[in-house]
Amino acid sequence: MGQGHDHSVSAAGNERKLAIAAALTGGFMLAEVVGGVVSGSLALIADAGHMLTDFASLLLALGAVMLTRRPASWKRSYGYDRFSVLAAFVNGLSLFLIAGWILYEAIKRFQEPVEVLGGMMFWVALGGLLVNILAFWILTRGEDSNLNVRAAALHVLGDLLGSVGAILASIIIMLTGWMMADPILSVLVTLLILRAAWKVVGESASILLESAPAGLEADKIERAILDGVPDAAGVRHIHAWSITEERPMLTMEVDGKPGADPKSVRLAVKKLLHDRFHVDHVTAEVDIMEAGALPEQA
Template sequence: MGQGHDHGVSATASNERKIAIAAVLTGSFMLAEVFGGIVSGSLALIADAGHMLTDFASLLLAWGAIRLSRRPATWKRSYGYDRFSVLAAFVNGLSLFLIAAWIFYEAVKRFREPVEVLGGLMFWVAVAGLAVNIVAFWMLTRGEGSNLNVRAAALHVLGDLLGSVGAIVASIVIMLTGWMPIDPILSVFVTALILRAAYRVVKESASILLESAPEGLEAEKIKAAILEGVPGVTEVRHIHAWSITEERPMLTLEIDAEAGTEHRAMREAVKALLHERFDVDHVTAEIDVTEGQGAGARLGPA
């Protein structure tokens, strides 16, 4: 029951391939960074390795979500599996808050009980990690930037990238001055930067999962546009806007029309207006004519 729709095409082959490559890069380097963090005693490196571990899991989740979203719609799941990618983005965003809580906890412990850090080893491991993260982040941010699932995955990698930068700075300070508190301080600072972006991803994905109206699809604006732009419309009621993914807005509404209105012409006019003004292509509308035309006529999905 695919109904001929090709929604979510931008988040298929291209996104799947680059997320897979980013996952391989991240997973491969993660083990080296864990070893380097343990040997050097650096919380910044261990925190970054923790980021990379969850990044590897989140990238696999994002990759699996894209593959699942490509499955055709069925009678039971008439919208297909696209929303699983939104769920993956939501889980990935929440995981960043858990990582941040762990890093803050470890930082407090380091302030109370300072640990000797090997600045030289920390520096070279962080430089290698930075190179890996730059490549992965560059791949994830090329094109299709509106896909929430890819943005969440890229945000995880950005956290690693900034973590590597923080570890490099901390290692230089340690090598030059021997001041060990710089390690947990920069770990907390980098994590705080990531939390703001993580909040946006969680907020957007939660809004979609709760079927909130997408930004720009306010009921009053839609009603005013149809009343003004489509001849023969006397009232617009029961407007419901939501989205399957951030790329698939949906809209249902009821229209009261003047007697004698040609339903097909009104249908096409409503579709064209909503596409042009609000960039919505999937519309289900019902036309009710109360004067002499019997039961209302239902307009199918646009």
């Protein structure tokens, strides 16, 4: 009972932190768009695009925490965790569109420079930096091992660089009047967006395609079982995939040595995979060999 209560309290705390951080980030993202349009700063708009990625990641993390409370059903036996992966994939693809638009506008400004109001740009960018610092502090205060919260905090930390870039561009414009600082730094911020988008799309696509998670290669699993389970004579038809990054799954068939107890072999295999590979969901079919028989090949 105690563990269930602690989990409920932790989930509620995560929801609260993520909701506050999302409200801060989303609210100031709109302010940056307005400030960027009024001041003429592409760097501010680019930083707002990066802040949009943070806002989306915070909402995804919040949704994932909320959805994990919903029980699995006969129709969705794995629950609703995969929804966050699908949303991350779509969000990642949209980031490429945002980055493409910013790069297009930057190229136009290299050809035809636009006057930027450095003072307004500075104060809006400074406000964005303070919002990011506050959101990061909210997400990281206290002790929490939730992966979604840690990932969201890293997104916010990355956005600090975008705010710093916009501040640097505004200072250069105010001191020198060199308008090229705005599109140049907007391109640098865009590279941050593309890096985040590439990682999000790649990881989410790998999960949606049910690729084997890193470290769960079939040959490694087979060797670990044959070396670590004395009554296992062979392993075949190994399939590894994941529902989310935190929920790897394994199925396999195991040949038990003559006279071995199928239940004991199955429990030993599951314990080994849990202890060595950190996989909690394992389906292992155990067939006991007849004396003198050879293990079947995969």
